[in-house]
């Protein structure tokens with residue numbers, strides 16, 4: 401393919417050189433005369449393992465060149481990648497000046513270009529930016545319609561500085577955010593030389609993934625460091641601890657606990673988080689991230705209460721009460737907190753949880769629920785129809801074993817608030833359906 405790349409920074413130079421190595425003809429575009437001159441002399445404007453040699457090889461074989469001339473670059477290529485910088489402003493927001501400028505420049509050239517052209521956006525952008533900023537800028541400058549005359553896809557960049565050439569050839573996957581197949585095909589074709597699964601998703605999902613990955617990486621670093629200082633304060637070497645934590649690929653380094661849903665609870669997680677944070681405090685160790693876990697969890701339960709109260713309805717069916725599916729344990733169940741808050745706010749509740757009904761509550765479980773919700777027995781039923789009958793809002797907290805078809809039908813006329821995403825069939829089945837975090 402003939403590819404122009406706007407922005408010859410870390411991303412632009414590495415991907416340009418790698419695309420060229422894979423056989424594409426690449427023209428790099430930048431505002432910096434120095435970078436353009438260096439590239440045309442076969443020298444890399446950035447320092448990166450292996451990049452000096454690769455740039456030199458690709459420039460001398462004629463597959464990589466650079467220019468200041470955006471018009472020439474767009475006219476000579478079929479695909480334009482955008483990898484200009486999106487730096488932080490002082491308040492944390494993104495400076496999109498360069499993105500807007502490049503979109504306008506490319507659009508202005510496309511006004512008079514007859515051949516089809518695809519724009520592959522690679523800069524890191526918050527979800528909605530391609531749709532709300534790049535597409536309008538391209539359409540305004542070109543007078544053409546994106547999706548019909550011009551194609552746009554979003555392809556996030558997962559290179560890490562220091563190992564970016566290796567990362568280019570060994571990515572976890574290639575993500576193509578597309579509105580139409582034609583745009584996505586051109587984006588995916590750039591990676592024909594890379595062996596990795598290609599996932600085609602919406603542009604907004606593709607934009608979001610990059611931020612989520614980076615925030616997750618930052619979260620992991622913060623978590624490991626806070627655990628390190630707590631362990632140190634307790635006289636424990638954090639290395640064997642974290643090595644074994646990482647060895648558990650079932651619950652720790654795995655998708656477990658990573659799908660958005662309702663708050664955590666039960667007899668272990670809240671108790672143990674509180675104890676470790678208390679131990680840190682006792683030893684004068686400041687761990688803001690771990691200290692934020694319980695408040696974050698509480699805010700999530702408050703979010704559920706607000707969703708119900710905002711409906712204005714007061715006859716509520718709760719689907720599930722125990723802290724997770726497959727147990728009758730009610731201790732610190734965030735669904736019990738929800739039920740308590742709703743009753744306190746004047747709601748009339750009926751609760752469906754066959755596991756709790758059948759368990760004949762006893763021991764600490766019974767003491768807990770009786771102190772949290774007196775006369776709970778009167779609210780509970782194992783007949784879903786009976787619980788839904790007369791209710792105006794149903795809250796699915798733990799819908800294991802519930803008749804999804806019944807809930808789906810019911811949601812045609814009544815509000816259904818889903819805290820669990822118990823079934824993808826429920827989502828989108830009615831305009832009265834609302835998920836807590838999707």
Ligand SMILES: NC(=O)c1ccc[n+]([C@@H]2O[C@H](COP(=O)([O-])OP(=O)(O)OC[C@H]3O[C@@H](n4cnc5c(N)ncnc54)[C@H](O)[C@@H]3O)[C@@H](O)[C@H]2O)c1
Pocket residue numbers: 406407408409410411412429430431432435483484485486498501502522523524525557558559560561
């Ligand atoms: N650096 C990384 O490792 C990395 C990894 C993944 C994603 N990203 C994202 O990729 C994007 C680029 O990052 P970077 O580190 O390569 O940026 P960078 O600052 O190193 O390079 C950006 C380049 O764009 C050029 N530029 C600005 N306006 C231009 C215009 N109108 N026309 C042509 N060139 C123009 C600048 O002169 C500069 O050379 C950012 O959104 C960043 O968040 C970076």
